[in-house]
Amino acid sequence: MAAITLSGVVKSYGRVTAVHGIDLEIAHNEFVVLVGPSGCGKSTTLRMIAGLEEISGGEIRIGGRLVNDLPPRKRNISMVFQNYALYPHMTVRENLGFGLKIAGQPPAVVAERVAEAAAILGLAELLDRVPGELSGGQRQRVAMGRAIVRHPDAFLFDEPLSNLDAKLRGQMRAEIKKLHQKVETTVVYVTHDQVEAMTLADRIVVMRDGRIEQTGTPIEVFSHPVNTFVAGFIGSPPMNMLPARVSGGALRLADGTGIALPERLAGRAPEGAEVILGIRPDDLSPVGHGLIEAGQGAEVEMTVEIAEPLGMESLILSRLGGQEVQAKLYGPRFVAPGERLTFRIALDRAHLFDAATGRALEAG
Amino acid sequence: MSARRLKAAGLWVATFLLMLVMCLPGLWVVLSAFRPNREILAKPPIWVPQRLTLDNFGKIFGFGAEQVAIPVGSYFLNSLVIAMTSTVIALAVGIAGGYAFARFRFRGKNAVFLGLMLFRAVPGIALSLPIFMLWSWIGLINTRPGLIIVYVSLNVPFTVWLIDGFFRQIPASLSEAALVDGCTRWQAFWRIEFPLARSGIAAAGVFAFLTSWNEFALASQLTRSTASKTLPVGLMDFTAQFTIDWAGMCAMAVIIIVPALILTFLVQRHLISGLTFGGVKG
Ligand SMILES: Nc1ncnc2c1ncn2[C@@H]1O[C@H](COP(=O)(O)OP(=O)(O)OP(=O)(O)O)[C@@H](O)[C@H]1O
Ligand SMILES: [Mg+2]
Numbered sequence: 001m002a003a004i005t006l007s008g009v010v011k012s013y014g015r016v017t018a019v020h021g022i023d024l025e026i027a028h029n030e031f032v033v034l035v036g037p038s039g040c041g042k043s044t045t046l047r048m049i050a051g052l053e054e055i056s057g058g059e060i061r062i063g064g065r066l067v068n069d070l071p072p073r074k075r076n077i078s079m080v081f082q083n084y085a086l087y088p089h090m091t092v093r094e095n096l097g098f099g100l101k102i103a104g105q106p107p108a109v110v111a112e113r114v115a116e117a118a119a120i121l122g123l124a125e126l127l128d129r130v131p132g133e134l135s136g137g138q139r140q141r142v143a144m145g146r147a148i149v150r151h152p153d154a155f156l157f158d159e160p161l162s163n164l165d166a167k168l169r170g171q172m173r174a175e176i177k178k179l180h181q182k183v184e185t186t187v188v189y190v191t192h193d194q195v196e197a198m199t200l201a202d203r204i205v206v207m208r209d210g211r212i213e214q215t216g217t218p219i220e221v222f223s224h225p226v227n228t229f230v231a232g233f234i235g236s237p238p239m240n241m242l243p244a245r246v247s248g249g250a251l252r253l254a255d256g257t258g259i260a261l262p263e264r265l266a267g268r269a270p271e272g273a274e275v276i277l278g279i280r281p282d283d284l285s286p287v288g289h290g291l292i293e294a295g296q297g298a299e300v301e302m303t304v305e306i307a308e309p310l311g312m313e314s315l316i317l318s319r320l321g322g323q324e325v326q327a328k329l330y331g332p333r334f335v336a337p338g339e340r341l342t343f344r345i346a347l348d349r350a351h352l353f354d355a356a357t358g359r360a361l362e363a364g
Numbered sequence: 365m366s367a368r369r370l371k372a373a374g375l376w377v378a379t380f381l382l383m384l385v386m387c388l389p390g391l392w393v394v395l396s397a398f399r400p401n402r403e404i405l406a407k408p409p410i411w412v413p414q415r416l417t418l419d420n421f422g423k424i425f426g427f428g429a430e431q432v433a434i435p436v437g438s439y440f441l442n443s444l445v446i447a448m449t450s451t452v453i454a455l456a457v458g459i460a461g462g463y464a465f466a467r468f469r470f471r472g473k474n475a476v477f478l479g480l481m482l483f484r485a486v487p488g489i490a491l492s493l494p495i496f497m498l499w500s501w502i503g504l505i506n507t508r509p510g511l512i513i514v515y516v517s518l519n520v521p522f523t524v525w526l527i528d529g530f531f532r533q534i535p536a537s538l539s540e541a542a543l544v545d546g547c548t549r550w551q552a553f554w555r556i557e558f559p560l561a562r563s564g565i566a567a568a569g570v571f572a573f574l575t576s577w578n579e580f581a582l583a584s585q586l587t588r589s590t591a592s593k594t595l596p597v598g599l600m601d602f603t604a605q606f607t608i609d610w611a612g613m614c615a616m617a618v619i620i621i622v623p624a625l626i627l628t629f630l631v632q633r634h635l636i637s638g639l640t641f642g643g644v645k646g
Contacts, residue, residue, distance in 0.1 A: 052540050072543040085541035089559050099545035102555075146545070 002063030002076075002153035002186060003028045004049060010057035011044050011210075018044045020210040021058060026203075031180055031187045035197040036207035037233070042190040045207075046156050049188060050079050063153055078147035079156040082163065084139045086131040092118075092142050093127040099150045117145040120182060121175075137168045144179065154186040161196065173199055194234050198222065206230050223349075228358040231278050231351060237315065240284065240325040242277045243355060246270065251277055253321030259298045262347040268361040269352055275361065278351035281315070284327040286341045291330055295348035302327070302343050307335040318343075394621075396614035397421070404610045420615035436616060438590040439598035443620075446508055446594060447576040450515035454572045457516070458523025459565060463553070465524065466531035484521035488514075489581045496585055506588045514582055519572040526571075530564025531557065566634035574624055595620045 004026040011019040019041040026032045034042045047053040049060060051072035060067050067075050086095050096117055097110040118124045121141045131139055140160060147155050161169045177200055180187055191197055197204050198218045206213045206221060214226045225231035231239045244251040244259070246269045251259045259277070261269060269275055282291050287299065306317040314335055316327040327343055329335060352361040396404050398416040424436045465477060495514060496505070504510030534557055542552035580596040587593045595616065602613040
């Protein structure tokens, strides 16, 4: 039960700097997800919070206590590893109770807490097996059970679901969410999967190259990405990014196609500015087949190159401004390759970024 | 008969011959230990033992009618003390060193490791003269510690190398999980990593023990009396100027072989029980 504060946290491995001064406040009981591409320093950051990695600079506080120089065992956190890291020579029961036993809890207390955790995670029948006799999902649950028995101040998860198949991942995602609701604790969760990040997080921290690009609720990060990196990383399929120039009060794409300036951003894009127009596939749909068709829009003609019907919606690959774009068609309608359709761009949800810096030209 | 059957039969014959060649000397030694000298030396040779006897053992242990003046008891004790002590030390060093090589990064790690392996490549006997001179200066000739030190240095490169390999197989995340679970480094090692590397440590221990237990070349240079002579060296006591007491020698050889067999048998469970690393995703 504690807040976690990182201020100016740096990690260097010799000449390589993996984390460049991170500032992050995680509130008590908050579920924070660190997300970013491979090698961006997520694990390193998590391991510094856990105390498994020394801190090269800055401060980490857990529950107000400076923990920079405390070993992991004095931080009262627990961690779920990507490979689960269950002790192979111990039964599930011993795995769960190990931390309590080390802490010198009497056997009765250990048994009680193990039973409690086993009940929460549905492990009761597995208690006498060893990890080698468990399936991936069961191991995952034991790893989580081992984390909760000690009633720690915070849970740290490092890509806990990446070794599971897609279906199981969905299930475990829901279980983690349930667990967090049941066991009120601060959670720091690392993943490179933006879907996991969106679905689990109270707050998402998008990282790149050892720096935080943006912090915010899933909706904030999705709706108001601060730059092209975040815009491209969050959301699936990814946002279409079309280079354009502001000319005559409108946007002109590379091939000369004209598109009205989003009204919301008009004041932000001066005449002659080089920008990038960001449109999510959901905001680029054949007229009459869009998600929300109110508000400012612009219509463009495009030829369908590939259509991927998914049932209630289809993903359409096409070209706009001389560039491949993805669009979405809502409703069970068949589209054939080569079909020429009028698409509507939901301009009130479009984004503009400075072409040089990649920064969002946000209103307000 | 099909070609496959023929091949299988051929393999059996080959295996049998190979085993025969390998086992025959051993078998002869063991059998001879229970036969009177007369029968061993008989000409033409008597292949099938006529009469088995424990006289040879009685003789070398100083029971029974006939006695030889060979202090087998002292030799046995020397062998045991020297082999056990050097094994324990070589294992301790091997565990510490193997763990360090497997887990820590430090300057000159590769060079040290290579040096250790190269040292193992030097035949021990090539060092016998320098060791002899050194030991005689510092008074370690014909002492148990003198041999123990030699055997430890002979065994350490091997134990370090073998145990390093076993620790390397254990994912670092296991001990990290233990650290987060509340262990000190020391506890994490003893409760998690040590039990998981146990089979490797047992294997290293057996090999170290057998090396020390069977070593002859260096021991024959560095020992000369009951104060430190080991069993293999003591074996030479049976060769007098004109005669060799084959029966006694074979009986003693059995005494050397048996503890080695017993030890190997005791730890074989650890040697063959491959560890299942089910705790981490494979
Ligand atoms: N022991 C190390 N020595 C040198 N560099 C390291 C070390 N560990 C990590 N790094 C570097 O630090 C950077 C961040 O690594 P980190 O493991 O935190 O990435 P990550 O965001 O967790 O990536 P992934 O999604 O692949 O797990 C990487 O560029 C990596 O090469
Ligand atoms: Mg990682």
